[in-house]
Amino acid sequence: MTDRPVPASPDPDDDTLVVVRGLTKHYGDFTAVDGIDLTVPVGQVFGVLGPNGAGKTTTMSMITGLIEPTGGTISIDGFDLKKETTKAKKATGFIPDRPYVYDKLTAFEYLRFIGGLYKMDNAHIADRIDELMTLFELREWSGNLIESFSHGMKQRLVFCGALLPEPRLLVIDEPMVGLDPKGHHLVKSLFRSLVEEKEMSILLSTHTLEVAEEVCDQIVIINHGRIIARGTLGELRLESGETDGNLEKVFLRITEESTDERDHAVAQRFGKTKADTEAVS
Numbered sequence: 001m002t003d004r005p006v007p008a009s010p011d012p013d014d015d016t017l018v019v020v021r022g023l024t025k026h027y028g029d030f031t032a033v034d035g036i037d038l039t040v041p042v043g044q045v046f047g048v049l050g051p052n053g054a055g056k057t058t059t060m061s062m063i064t065g066l067i068e069p070t071g072g073t074i075s076i077d078g079f080d081l082k083k084e085t086t087k088a089k090k091a092t093g094f095i096p097d098r099p100y101v102y103d104k105l106t107a108f109e110y111l112r113f114i115g116g117l118y119k120m121d122n123a124h125i126a127d128r129i130d131e132l133m134t135l136f137e138l139r140e141w142s143g144n145l146i147e148s149f150s151h152g153m154k155q156r157l158v159f160c161g162a163l164l165p166e167p168r169l170l171v172i173d174e175p176m177v178g179l180d181p182k183g184h185h186l187v188k189s190l191f192r193s194l195v196e197e198k199e200m201s202i203l204l205s206t207h208t209l210e211v212a213e214e215v216c217d218q219i220v221i222i223n224h225g226r227i228i229a230r231g232t233l234g235e236l237r238l239e240s241g242e243t244d245g246n247l248e249k250v251f252l253r254i255t256e257e258s259t260d261e262r263d264h265a266v267a268q269r270f271g272k273t274k275a276d277t278e279a280v281s
C-alpha cells in the first residue's frame with residue numbers, strides 16, 4: 001500500500017454537491033489542513049475519519065464557513081463559498097458535536113428563530129417544525145424552555161434546526177454524541193432516507209467506526225492534515241490488505257502506515273532515529 005498513491009478525488013460533474021480543492025489551514029507555522037481535495041456526490045453519506053488532531057474538525061469548519069481557509073476553494077451546490085457565501089451557506093446545514101442552543105428559548109421559539117434567519121415563509125416554518133419535532137419525538141416539549149432539556153434532547157433539537165430550511169448538504173461532527181440507542185437508530189435510518197429520497201448529501205466526521213461502517217457510502221481517512229486513503233469500505237479493505245477486516249482494523253492499519261511514513265520522512269530529513277521522532281511528535 002505504501003508505494004501506491006492515494007486515488008485522486010473524481011472529477012466533479014452534475015451529480016456532485018461539494019467540491020473542495022487544495023484546502024489548507026495554517027495556524028502560524030503549523031499546518032492543520034494540508035491541501036485536501038474532496039468530491040461529495042449527491043445522494044451519499046460521506047465519512048471523514050482520522051485520529052485525534054488529524055484535521056477533521058478544521059476541515060468541516062472550513063466547509064461550513066465557520067473558519068476561513070488559508071488556501072484552496074470550496075464549492076457547495078455549485079456556489080463558491082468565498083464568492084457566493086450566502087447561497088453556499090443556505091445550502092448547508094451544520095450539526096456540531098456539542099449542541100449550541102439558546103437555553104432561555106422554548107424549543108418552538110428556537111426553531112422559529114432559525115426559520116426567520118433563513119427567511120422562510122411563516123406557514124411553512126410552522127409545518128416544518130411540526131413535522132421535524134414529531135420525527136425527533138420532541139413535539140410534546142415544544143413549549144418547554146431548552147434549559148430543561150437533556151443533552152440528547154438538545155442534540156435532537158439541533159438536528160431539527162439544521163434540517164428545518166431543507167439544506168442540500170448536512171455537515172455533522174460526531175452525529176451520535178449524546179444520543180441514546182433509540183436516537184442512534186433514528187438518525188441512521190434518517191440518513192438513508194435523506195440521501196435516498198431527498199437527494200441530499202451528508203458529510204460526517206466520527207470516531208465511532210461502527211457508525212461509519214453502517215452508514216457511509218464513501219470514506220476518507222485524514223492524518224496530519226492530509227487525505228491518506230479514500231474509497232468505499234471494500235476499497236479501503238483492499239488498500240490496507242485487511243481484506244476480511246472490519247473498519248477498525250482497516251483504519252488502524254492505514255493510519256499506522258501513514259504515521260510510520262511520516263516518521264521515516266522526518267528521520268531522513270533531520271537524520272533522527274524513529275525513537276527521536278516519537279519523542280518529539
Ligand code: ATP
Pocket residue numbers: 027030032050051052053054055056057058059
Ligand atoms: P479530534 O478528533 O481530536 O477532534 P480533529 O481531527 O478534529 O481532532 P482538529 O480539531 O481539526 O483535529 O485539529 C487539527 C490540528 O490543528 C490539531 O493539532 C489542533 O491542535 C490544531 N488546531 C486546531 N485549531 C487550532 C487553533 N485555533 N489554533 C492552533 N491550532 C489549532
